[in-house]
Amino acid sequence: MKIILSRKGFDSTSGECPSPIMPDGTLLSLPIPDDTPSDFSVSDKSITFSDLHHNGFTYAQILKGLRPNKSFTYCHLDPDIRNGTHIKPFSDWKPAFGQTSTALSILRNTGVEVGDIFLFFGLFQNTEYDNDSIRFVKGSKPIQVIYGYLQIGRILSTQEEIAEYHWHPHAYNKHYEKDRNALFIPSDTLSFDSSLSGYGVLNYHKDRVLTMQGENTATWSPHSFLMPDNIYDARKNSAKSEGVYYAGRWQELVLKQNKDAEIWAKSIITLNNSTQNIQVNKKVSSWHIGIAAEAFAAGIFARFGFNVSVQYGANQPEYDLLVEKNKEVMMVSVKGSQTGSWGLIQAYKKKDNTYHEAADDWSANQSDRVIFCLVQFHGKDEMTMPTVYLARHNDIAERLKASRNGNGETILHENHTWKSGLGYGTTERLPEHWKFSAERIDKLIR
Secondary structure, three states, X not given: XXXXXXXXXXXXXXXXXXEEEOOOOEEOOOOEXXXXXXXXXXXXXXXXXXXXXXXXXXXXXXXXXXXXXXXXXXXXXXXXXXXXXXXXXXXXXXXXXXXXXXHHHHHHHOOOOOOOEEEEEEEEEEEEEEOOEEEEOOOOOOEEEEEEEEEEEEEEOOHHHHOOOOOOHHHHOHHHHHOOEEEEEEOOEEOOEEEEEOEEEEEOOHHHEOEOOOOOOOOEOOOHXXXXXXXXXXXXXXXXXXXXXXXXXXXXXXXXXOHHHHHHHHHHHHHHHOEEEOOOOOOOOHHHHHHHHHHHHHHHHHHOOOEEEEOOOOOOOOOOEEEEEOOEEEEEEEEEEOOOEEEOOHHHOOOOOOHHHHHHHHHHOOOOOEEEEEEEOOOOOOOOOOEEEEEOHHHHHXXXXXXXXXXXXXXEEOEEEOOOHHHOOOEEEOOHHHEOOHHHHHHHHO
16 A cells, blocks of 8 residues: 655645634645636636635635635635535535646556555644634644545546546546546545545644644654655655755655555544544535434424424525424524534624624524524434534523633534634533433423
C-alpha cells in the first residue's frame, strides 16, 4: 500500500488565503477558484461558491467573511468527498477525485494503483463567528493539516467512464478531453477497517497537523517516511534547519511503500474516533436529513401514543407535525442535523445588533403554540436511532445567549468544546432533560 499526500484547496496563491478551521473543528477545505472565462473551464455545469454550503452558510458567505474585499464566482470542487455539500444535490452523486497533466503522470509513473490511499491536506487557519459571518481568529497562524482521505477502489481513464460522473469538473471540462485525465473512485470500505467508508473528511486534531511547531507553514515534522529517501520523484529537502520542506507548487507526493507510513496513515484516519467519516453507503444531503428527521419525529410521537398529522411540503411556515393525545394538541417544528449543531438564528444577527438581541428577536417571532423537535444524526449510522430533543423557543434562546461564555451565538450545539475565540476552553451540552421522554412531553404540554 502506497500513501500519497495530495495538496488541495485554498492557499496563498489559489484563493490567496487559508481554508477555515471552523469553530466546531471542521476542516472545511475550500475548492480553488475557477473564474477563467473560457469555454473549457466555465460551462452550464460549472459549480459556484454559492452552490455549496456548510452548517447554514454558503461557501460564498464564508468567503465574504474571510476575504471581504475579494470575491470569486466559480470553483473547482475536487476532490468531491464531503457529503451534503451541494445545495441542490445530485441524485446519483458519488465521491471522486480527478487528476490530469504532470500530476497525473507522477501518479502513473510511481505505480499508484487500487488499494493505495490519498491523504488530502491543505492550508488552514482557525476561525470564529463574527455577527452573521465567519472570520479568521486574530493572531492565529496558518498551518498545513490533513483533512480527508480516499482509498482507491477504481481508476477511470476513458472519457466514457468519466462522463458518468457528470457533476465532476473532470467530466464536463472540455480542456481535459485533449489531455491526460483520470478519476480516482474510492473503495466501498477501508481495506484495514470494513466499518469505515473508503473515503471521508476529518476534523481538526493536532496529530493531523503536518506543520512542524515553531517552523514556517510548509516545514513538516521530520517523520522518517517523509524524508527524501522514502519519497518518489527525487525530491530535495529544502528545510533551513530542522524538519522537512519540499519546495515548489507540487500537488502529489508519493511515499514509497513503508510499514511506518502505513501505520501513520491508518492512525490519521481512525485516531480517537474524531473523523467525520462517511458511513458505508451513506449518501445523505441536507434535504434527506430534513425528510429523515421529520419521519423519525413522527414515528417517535406515534410510538408514545400520539395521533400524528404531517404537514406536507418543505419548510412549513410554523410547524411540521400536529400531534394529539387525550385531547392535548401540540404543534411541532422539526429541525434535523447531521453536524452536531443546528443553525437557527443566523438571519436575525445583523451588524447593528448583538447576539443576545438576535436571539430575543428570533424568539419573539416564534409561536408559543409550537414545540421544537431537534433531531441529531451526527455520529449515528443508518441503523441507529438519532438523538431527539424537545424544547420551546424561549429555552433555545436562553441557551444561545449563554453560549461562548455568555457572549451569545447563532448556532445551537449538542456537545461542543470551544477551541478558540470568546468561548475558548468552555464546553456546551444540551441539557439531558431536553431529551425526548414522557416526562419531557408532560412538562411542555402544561
